[in-house]
Amino acid sequence: MRASTCWKPSSRISRSAPPRRMATMNRRFALIAFDAAGFALTAFVLTFAFTQPAWAYVDPSVMTYTIQALAGVAVALSTVMGVLMRRTRKKLLRALNVDENRNKEVEANVSRIDPNTGKPVASSAAAPKPRRTPKRSGAPAKGYAPAWTTRLVLSLLVSLFSVGTLLIVAPLEIVAASKGSLTYGLTDVWQPVVLSALALTAALTAFLTVLRGRAFNLLLMLVFSLGLGCWVQAMFLNHGLPAANGGTVKWTDYKTIGSISAIVWALIVAVPFMLSSLKRQATQFVCGALCAALIIVQTVAVASLFAPEAIQKGSTTGDGDSSDLSEYLMSEEGLFDVSSKHNVVFFVLDTYDTQFAKDSLAKDPAMFDELSGFTWFDNSVGSMIPTRYGNVFLLTGTMPQEGQRWGDFLATRYQNSSYLSDIQNLGYSIGIYSDTLGQQHLSAEDTKRLIYDRTINIRPTTESTMDVKGSLIALAQCALYRDMPWFGKPFFWFYTDEINQRMSDVSEAKGLASIPYVMNDAKWGNDVNRLGVKVNDANSGEAGSFRYIHMTGTHWPYNVNEKGEDIGLYNATLDQQTRGITKIVSDYIRKLKENGTYDNTTIVITADHGDYYPITGPLDKPTSPIVMVKPAQSAELDSQPMKVNHAPIWAGDILPTVIKSMGGDATKYGPTLFDIPEDQPRERFYLETINNDTGDVAALQYAVNGDALDMNSWQLTGKEWRIWE
Template identity: 40%
Template sequence: MSDMQAKTMTHRTAVLRSIFTACALVCVAHVAFPPLAYAYVDPSVMTYTIQALAGVAVALGAVAGVAFRRTRKVLMKALNIDENAGKEVEGDVHRTGAAWAEADCDEAGRTRSFAEAPDARYAKKKERSGKPLPWPKRIVVSLVASAFLAYTVFVVAPYEIVASNSSSLVFGLSDIWAPIAVGGIVITVCLALVLSIFRGKVFDVAVVLVVALGVCAYVQVMFLNTSLPTADGASVVWGDYTTATAVSAAVWIAVVAAFVGFAAYRSRLCRGVSVAIGACLIIVQSVAVASLFLTPQAADADTVAEASTEPLVVTEDGLYSVSSKENVIVFILDKFDTFEMEHLLDENPDLLDPFTGFTYFPDSTGSMVPTMFALPYLVTGELPQEGEEFTRYIDERYTRSTFLEDIAKQGYDVGIYSDSLGWGDIGELADKTVNIHPLGERRSSLDVEGAVGILYQCALYRDLPWVFKPPFWFYTDQVNDAMVVRDSDANGADTPYTMNDLRYYDMLANGGLKVEDGGAEGDFRLIHLNGSHEPYVMDENCQPAEGGESTRDEQSIGALGIVEEYIGQLKEKGLYENSTIIVMADHGDWYVSKDPLTEPTSPLMLAKPAQSKEDSEKPCVISDMPVSHADLFPTVIDAVGGDGSKYGSTMFEIDDKDRARYYYMTTTDHSEGYVNEIIEFEIDGPMSDFDNWHLTGRKWYYDSKNYTK
């Protein structure tokens, strides 16, 4: 074949390969970029999906590269094409001159000892392998291995935890990304310096071990955390997770043993493979992390008002202030059940003696569970409508509610204090409340050291095997509390509100309520406290429990003690009789279940209207009238001077013992993913008799892993 023919054939082959490559890329693009699907996706799920896709892309890219190179070689050989045809190439190297004869060369110019060259090369290679890597190379290898472990556990994990829980945390990615990144860099450098101290085979094994631990953490999160308990403060019975613990331990031992065993056999090769794996997984996880910052709901943990670029925050502004005129105060003691109250009264008959002028309603029913649904309902009065998509209800419950607006129209200053307002446009609450607003200097309220510490604890809880999870267990309020720098200003205008009953009582008892003589007709305050909810850390005297753990009874009595301190100060200031006070729970006893209720549940309900001094001094009375959460709204609107009949009858006006009440239970089946079913009960008699509870057949579906707002 002439040079011209070879060039022509080479050109045609190149064209064919280009066409084939273009077609292959089109096919890949068609699979990789399907038509857009419009849906809200939980960032934690999205990151796992992207990590999987990125990993597949890296693997396919490597395979495709090898395949194309080998295809090219096969085509060249099949067509008898010489790539070097028409090119200037160097000839074979051989000895010249007098050395030619001495070398005993063959006619091709190669020494007759050429056959022995592989053995010589192997000997040189073995000699080189016996020499330890110089420190500059060791530090580079150490940095890659250390970066993989530190990035996986101490950077990716905190980012994903904050992003996927943006509705429950007071700070978001925009606030914590920098200190977390700096922490990851510091851990990487320190660990790399320690690794680089080792030499030879010990160094190789150490590097491989670090990468193996990173791989184990990655596998743990991706595949072994499916039944991880929620961080709601409830005590975890770790004995219920024996199978998960055993499987997790077996996987970690197997992975570490495989890596270390390989390193013991072929240390240099295993070191190279391990570093390559670490580098690839850094890239894969980086794609996932990038998605967190590009996703609108993850860009800031707090919902941003349409009219403002500053994040809205539920602050402590006005938390410890009352009006000199009229006050309507609603205390929500989380998870305080009526049956718990009955038990406490049996043991302590004088428990409600300080609650003079109050009426206790033991026949009380709630609205929705858990708190992320119940609290927004108690602020809006909005329930899902029959046939309405539940996600639409969540999106619109704040925008279509007029409850707070009706209070504000009566000239009242409104303060809503809860860290559980959930998703939806809370920007609708900003212009109706005194405490939901951007912070003056947002970063000054972030406790950097506390935030990094608690997020590292969360990361270790998530990424470690089950056997090591208990010491790092946490709950949401603990995370929020650790992140916040407390404002010295008693009004807390630049302090995010977090549920911490011990701190609230301390501020209340030592700082006291401040009486304001503003232009408002009065103050409305809704204050959400931890109440009877786990964890039990407060004793009956509103003090930290000895040993850090109390009982439900002790904490419940302590929660009532906080309210007692509040009303005691109102009495001292002469404001008690002109104050309407409601003490209630967002829901009664509740637990995660895929099945409907099998016994009654009832939230605490106590109420006192504004009344004469004489009536305000009368002992607490008990009413057998059936009340519900729905009665909160007419009672409050009537108390502020509005038209309560728009919402129904007040608690004090109910006289129908046969009235129907409705309760919306959330069932959860994690075996089917995170699909929840909201089912409606009708209660047509005393709530304590479960025969009076009937399913209506109305239900709504809600996939919590595929909806985050």
């Protein structure tokens, strides 16, 4: 009986064990399923939050604002989801009657033993605490002195946020947005920019950490306010910010946004100080947490900048090409030499308008004396504005077709043109010197095939020609211009060519092939007089040389006097700039006469566009690029004074003129400049770009009949192209 009695309890335990194990397994499975679902939900949200929208032709700097907004939402969502999941999981544990601490080892309480009684003595922690006098609401935390580790963390977060916002995010966004305009890109500048900013962050962190008390709080709030102000300014208060296009900026037109900006900055600086005077500890920790969140947001934004770089490295034709264009350098090789056989020297003087030339000629009748044998076509119409369109037209001769998407037009300009290939097939060496070739709209493969590989001066280089110190200073100026409040922007306004000049190392130690070409007219003029123009027939199989030289010309801001000397930005007048650039080109022509190649050289002096100004509506004054041409001809004709021709010509007539001068078939390009009669009416077409705060929005077509300098000759045709649609 005893054996049977002892056996029964054991039998009951055996039969009940499986259900208990099953219940435990079900609870664990439920927890695992909950955790997996939470992880999947988080991944789903973050995947969509960090997805970069595939918006074609969106400026990279604009894309980063979208990325920052999405990243901010993702950070907020992750915080909220974390709190919700933690609380939901606790409720689930209670519902399932699961104790997560069941298997954890907990040390027993330790008590002091009374030697007299041998019993534990009650801990002082168990004694009732004395009642504290409640603080007044809002009273500062007296005696709050954060430890050095706390100061270090807060200082690091605030310093990294502020320095990173101004000296990492802003410069890299500007460089990314200026792709195709700046000599160097993200792959060139990101390392020195990031390393120098991190070094400054470390120094600022160390300085703040050693401070204590009010001094620490004062400077911590000041640095935080600077970073937050820069971030808010760039994100929300740069509406209508003037671009660095060289145009005259009338800062008084920005009084409203300037006043709003000043008020916002005053609040950003004042509020943290006021809050820290009431709740110093809480304010410091809130500032640190906000900095941490914005650091994450901006890190995602900066990372997104390199996505367009990766796309640019590959071919969009699907052939898998991933070559990098950052290794290519547009050098000065061939800039100061010509062939003894035949040459075409093509000067593109940015913004040089026919009216500018006439106004300066009235003041200086001898201005064009060196241009003997030239013909001045003073009734000229350009192709389109601004430079990014007009300059590429002079290298392709392509205009958008009716109904064609603007983006497709930009991407196929070189593919649809045989101009450069015709010049190359005629046996001419090609040197192209310009900072605006439109290659940002091409794949890497097409850029090399259609442009770079046709030239003698754009070649891969194994060493950087960037001036690191100059680049950091130039980009810091750009960043301050963008991120400072409106009342501070005039002090940091910059011009694209000015930045390129500062960023480039122009040392001649390794020859012209290692010197990047930058648009610095005064320097170029000095080099012409110092180095001269040499005759180079290294390749006897060449029929001649073609040199396309894009210069600043009469583009604002003016810095060249009538002698061609650099007197500093904003220090020259339009008349001085016009006469100065004419003098610089005249010095080059004089060198051709001295080396005996003037008679066998065709020279074109023109502009990518005439008088240009950003405009949000139809033109209110005419724009006429200067067009002066001297064909290769006899010494007798070359010695004659310049003639003036009133034929109704446009920029498209220059291309057949060049091809015919080389002995090629110009009929597919149209009539040459010299084939157009002066007394025969002719309709010409021109595209004007409409701008707003977001950039180019449309191109309007004009028909010009009559004198190009008479606004009555300009009429809208009603045709337009929507840009970026």
